[in-house]
Amino acid sequence: MTSILETINGPEQLRALSVPQMELLAKEIRREIIEKVSVRGGHLAPNLGVVELTMALHYVFDTPKDMLVWDIGHQAYVHKLLTGRRERFHTIRQFGGLSGYLRRDESDFDVFGASHASTSISAALGMAAARDIQGEDHKVVAIIGDGSLTGGMALEAINNAGSLKKNLIIVLNDNDKSISDNVGAISQYLGNVRRMQTSPSYQRLRDMAKGSIERLPVLGDKAREAAGRAETSFKQFMMHSKSGAIFEELGFKFFGPFDGHDIETMLDVFENVKRVDGPIIVQMVTKKGKGWEIAEGDSTKWHGPGAYDYTTGVIKKNAGDPPSYTEVFADALVAIAENDPKVVGVTAAMEEGTGLKKLHKRFPERYFDVGIAEQHAVTFSGGMAVGGLTPVVAIYSTFMQRAIDQIIHDIAVQDLHVVFAMDRAGLVGEDGQTQHGVFDIAFSRMIPGMKVMAPKDEEELRQMLYTAIYLDGPVALRYPRGKALGVPMSDQFHMLEVGKAELLSPDTLEAAERQQAVLLAYGATVSQAELAAKELADEGIHVAVVNARWAKPLDEEMILRLARGTGRLITIEDHVVSGGFGSAVLELLEEHGLNDVDVRVIGLPDKFVEHGALTILKELYGLSSAHIKEVVHSQLSAENRSMAK
Ligand SMILES: Cc1ncc(C[n+]2csc(CCOP(=O)(O)OP(=O)(O)O)c2C)c(N)n1
Numbered sequence: 001m002t003s004i005l006e007t008i009n010g011p012e013q014l015r016a017l018s019v020p021q022m023e024l025l026a027k028e029i030r031r032e033i034i035e036k037v038s039v040r041g042g043h044l045a046p047n048l049g050v051v052e053l054t055m056a057l058h059y060v061f062d063t064p065k066d067m068l069v070w071d072i073g074h075q076a077y078v079h080k081l082l083t084g085r086r087e088r089f090h091t092i093r094q095f096g097g098l099s100g101y102l103r104r105d106e107s108d109f110d111v112f113g114a115s116h117a118s119t120s121i122s123a124a125l126g127m128a129a130a131r132d133i134q135g136e137d138h139k140v141v142a143i144i145g146d147g148s149l150t151g152g153m154a155l156e157a158i159n160n161a162g163s164l165k166k167n168l169i170i171v172l173n174d175n176d177k178s179i180s181d182n183v184g185a186i187s188q189y190l191g192n193v194r195r196m197q198t199s200p201s202y203q204r205l206r207d208m209a210k211g212s213i214e215r216l217p218v219l220g221d222k223a224r225e226a227a228g229r230a231e232t233s234f235k236q237f238m239m240h241s242k243s244g245a246i247f248e249e250l251g252f253k254f255f256g257p258f259d260g261h262d263i264e265t266m267l268d269v270f271e272n273v274k275r276v277d278g279p280i281i282v283q284m285v286t287k288k289g290k291g292w293e294i295a296e297g298d299s300t301k302w303h304g305p306g307a308y309d310y311t312t313g314v315i316k317k318n319a320g321d322p323p324s325y326t327e328v329f330a331d332a333l334v335a336i337a338e339n340d341p342k343v344v345g346v347t348a349a350m351e352e353g354t355g356l357k358k359l360h361k362r363f364p365e366r367y368f369d370v371g372i373a374e375q376h377a378v379t380f381s382g383g384m385a386v387g388g389l390t391p392v393v394a395i396y397s398t399f400m401q402r403a404i405d406q407i408i409h410d411i412a413v414q415d416l417h418v419v420f421a422m423d424r425a426g427l428v429g430e431d432g433q434t435q436h437g438v439f440d441i442a443f444s445r446m447i448p449g450m451k452v453m454a455p456k457d458e459e460e461l462r463q464m465l466y467t468a469i470y471l472d473g474p475v476a477l478r479y480p481r482g483k484a485l486g487v488p489m490s491d492q493f494h495m496l497e498v499g500k501a502e503l504l505s506p507d508t509l510e511a512a513e514r515q516q517a518v519l520l521a522y523g524a525t526v527s528q529a530e531l532a533a534k535e536l537a538d539e540g541i542h543v544a545v546v547n548a549r550w551a552k553p554l555d556e557e558m559i560l561r562l563a564r565g566t567g568r569l570i571t572i573e574d575h576v577v578s579g580g581f582g583s584a585v586l587e588l589l590e591e592h593g594l595n596d597v598d599v600r601v602i603g604l605p606d607k608f609v610e611h612g613a614l615t616i617l618k619e620l621y622g623l624s625s626a627h628i629k630e631v632v633h634s635q636l637s638a639e640n641r642s643m644a645k
């Protein structure tokens, strides 16, 4: 039998359904998401939570003419299924397949690209301004989660929207969760609104207000409408007299909370609010993971799981895998904090992802989750540094982009000692374009006074964290997503010498100077360089391998010596070539007039790298040992050619 989902090629078919049919469709959509996401992993719980909400929005609004602007876009799988991408849904997050987020080049229904949080209200307000200036007539709806509402940009946009008074609808998808528990005063405030409206005394008063109208001898819809109005005014009264007034006082009309799983109610609410002028906020209460008990029970674990078995709900993991870099970082931080009461940890809503939950558990008073607020996280850390603490701000490389000015203006200019622990540096795989951490070497090393380093393996990560904590001034440390190499780890810490690289092979600098070329690798690329060197040796080609350790300050002495000695350098980094580690080496050679050294820079090109499995992307973008070997071959054959001339 054909399922309802199979008949949906766009919102037109959805709009022809009855409410009971939509309820059946909701079940089918959940099944589809649970099954298809299980193959590669993805944002499961956020999507299960917005099935009815997404259907109601596409039903009521004339999409894509009316614009739906999703915040982050990690919850847009249902939106994709309803907007002509059902047949390709099984390719989501795979190389060449659908993106796990929103992309304007993927569909006309994706009106604004996203994956970093808190942008939707700004973008939607801009669209509303463009509409009005050009005399167009359509609705703009931003859909933002309670977590994303903690971000500075969302609050800046609310500040702007409340006074611009444009027709703009903001749907607050309030599931009382960020990835972990949501934090902050606004989250508490929304919680109060929710609790107040479900409390027995509120319900009693509401029933009295409604009942008195329903007893009037007016028939049918009008009475219900009047009862509804009474409820609304009652809510407004309660909101004004209690805690729900903030948004109204900022110039918005605030409606809700409503049940974000009740399709009929939502159709009513959206039909109504689309006729209301001015900026509006509608609070929809949803449950993350809704419809799959396992995910409902632990929505943090199921926020963005890897591949899992959907029949058992077990997330797949290879027994005996080495720990992840994140775990090693988190354990090292706790170990250092055990002996140093000044060490504190700061996360911007990523206690799971950054591993800081270990510090949270061990030293709750020295742990801060500031919400999705990277800029604030950095400046807040600056304040703690002034106050005599040693803050370690753990933020994914891609999200640290948010705080470049804070790093410069609030930390580096004042030479404050803050450690920037940038997880997920390099390519991240299936999350793609917007989440690869491939700009941080450039934005760290351009800043005066910043020290910039990256470990070749997990043992070095431990020592680098320790070193960073006991240096002065700003220090940036980057390490990749995923499992580490499985090297032995010591339980001791020691300081690494600033600006000193590690010669891995051959044993001495004198011998290294006599090699045919030098592989100068930074961070996670060192292991591929070592592999390439071994395979080249089998072919009779002998290259030195250097673990650069520092992108700033560079080990100038070693690099210059090897450049002069061998005449051939190959730099390797999992970062864009522009402004990265290789650029730093080129600048150094230029400064010393070494223009005749043959330098090749292996790194990512000047484009946004797509999503896909890491193995595919690394191969494609030349971060494999095979490509390193090719470059060495090409250097040597260039030399042979020029000798032959
Ligand atoms: C700037 C930025 N920082 C951190 C993240 C990581 N992140 C992705 S989803 C998420 C939680 C979002 O919570 P909410 O908006 O409530 O959406 P929900 O998953 O609850 O539907 C976070 C912190 C991000 N996407 N962007």
Ligand SMILES: CC(=O)[C@@H](O)[C@H](O)COP(=O)(O)O
Pocket (backbone or CB within 6 Å): 072, 074, 115, 116, 304, 353, 424, 428, 431, 481
């Ligand atoms: C939407 C978002 O930004 C996060 O959920 C991100 O996908 C997490 O990445 P990790 O899976 O690497 O923690």
Ligand SMILES: [Mg+2]
Pocket (backbone or CB within 6 Å): 145, 146, 147, 148, 173, 174, 175, 176, 177, 178
């Ligand atoms: Mg949420």
